[in-house]
Amino acid sequence: MKVLLWITMIAATVYGVINFTRGVWVLGSLEFAYAAFSFVIYRIIDSTPRVQRWILAYLVPLLLLITYALYLPNTSDTMFSWILITPVILYLLLGSRVGKWFSIAFVTINIIVYQLRFFTGDYTSLHNAGIYNVLISSITITVFAHLYERNREKTEARLIELAGTDPLTGLPNRMKLTDDFDYVRAQADRRDSPVAVAMIDLDHFKGINDRYGHGVGDRALVHAAEIIRNGTREVDLNARLGGEEFTLVMPNASAGEGKEIVDRLRQTFLDTPMPVGNNTVTLTFSAGISEYNVDGVDLETLIMVADRRLYIAKNSGRNRVEDHG
Ligand SMILES: Nc1nc2c(ncn2[C@@H]2O[C@H](COP(=O)(O)OP(=O)(O)OP(=O)(O)O)[C@@H](O)[C@H]2O)c(=O)[nH]1
DSSP states (O other), X not given: OHHHHHHHHHHHHHHHHHHHHTTOHHHHHHHHHHHHHHHHHHHHTTTOSOHHHHHHHHHHHHHHXXXXXXXXXXXXXXXXXXXXXXXXXXXXXXXXXXXXXXHHHHHHHHHHHHHHHHOOSOTTSHHHHHHHHHHHHHHHHHHHHHHHHHHHHHHHHHHHXXXXXXXXXXXXXXXXXXXXXXXXXXXXXXXXXXXXXXXXXXXXXXXXXHHHOHHHHHHHHHHHHHHHHHTSOTTOEEEEEETTEEEEEEETOOHHHHHHHHHHHHHHHHHSOEEETTEXXXXXXXXXXXXXXTTBSSHHHHHHHHHHHHHHHHHTTSSOEEOOO
């Protein structure tokens, strides 16, 4: 955006000087004013929380200025090059959804203006063939800008998804959990409702790796993740923090209610052994629970308190859930 603002400041000043020299006072003055306005945006764009509004404040006068310049009888027909480049700028700054409508409106209006100014009425003349070129190349550039931006947005969304996902289990990872927790916390504050946080750690997992190998250990983690995913509500957040540790964030649940939910999960683990060759392996876990606003307000503290209780559960014989201590 800042590069674009630099280019705008320089271009608007140069055009302002040219138009003043040619005696096109109104357009020249508007160009100087726009160069100054771009400088103001350049100074505040890094610090403003309303970037999108300032982008619109930058674009709308730009589009009007180009349209006005194209409409004036004493401007060059090479002004059409702005019809070509503008959709690219619109897609770049506004994204594919909003950029599409701005581009369609801008290109349509300016092709009509261009046609009104330069079309001579003779459909076969070489001069008018130039107008068809402007029309077709503007549409082509708009379509390509659209396809390019859509692909870029899809790739970006996929990368964000991958960055927030544990590749083994497909559960969200710590980064995604931290992001999503902000939303849960805001909801809880608004509704004055509790949130329980559970730390879940598989028992004697090293023994599974040692006895059956890492492949089976990995399958056990996937098995555990599936039980956790299927046994929790849509509103709950679950994540694999690393190793054989999972976290569950339960909106609208106190520590006591969270304990009941995690105890039901614990029972599901016992009822769902994992097949290994001709045998089955029953996984168990120990867990600790903490509660938002009671044990802490940020995720890090809530995880720390739940972790402390998890170790109480481990030291008390494992395969149990602890919400005190
Ligand atoms: N297969 C597999 N093993 C892992 C993975 N991440 C961590 N581990 C193993 O998990 C084991 C964790 O061992 P410990 O921390 O001693 O815990 P534990 O054996 O479950 O014992 P307790 O927690 O005290 O019940 C280690 O052997 C790690 O190598 C993974 O992604 N895949």
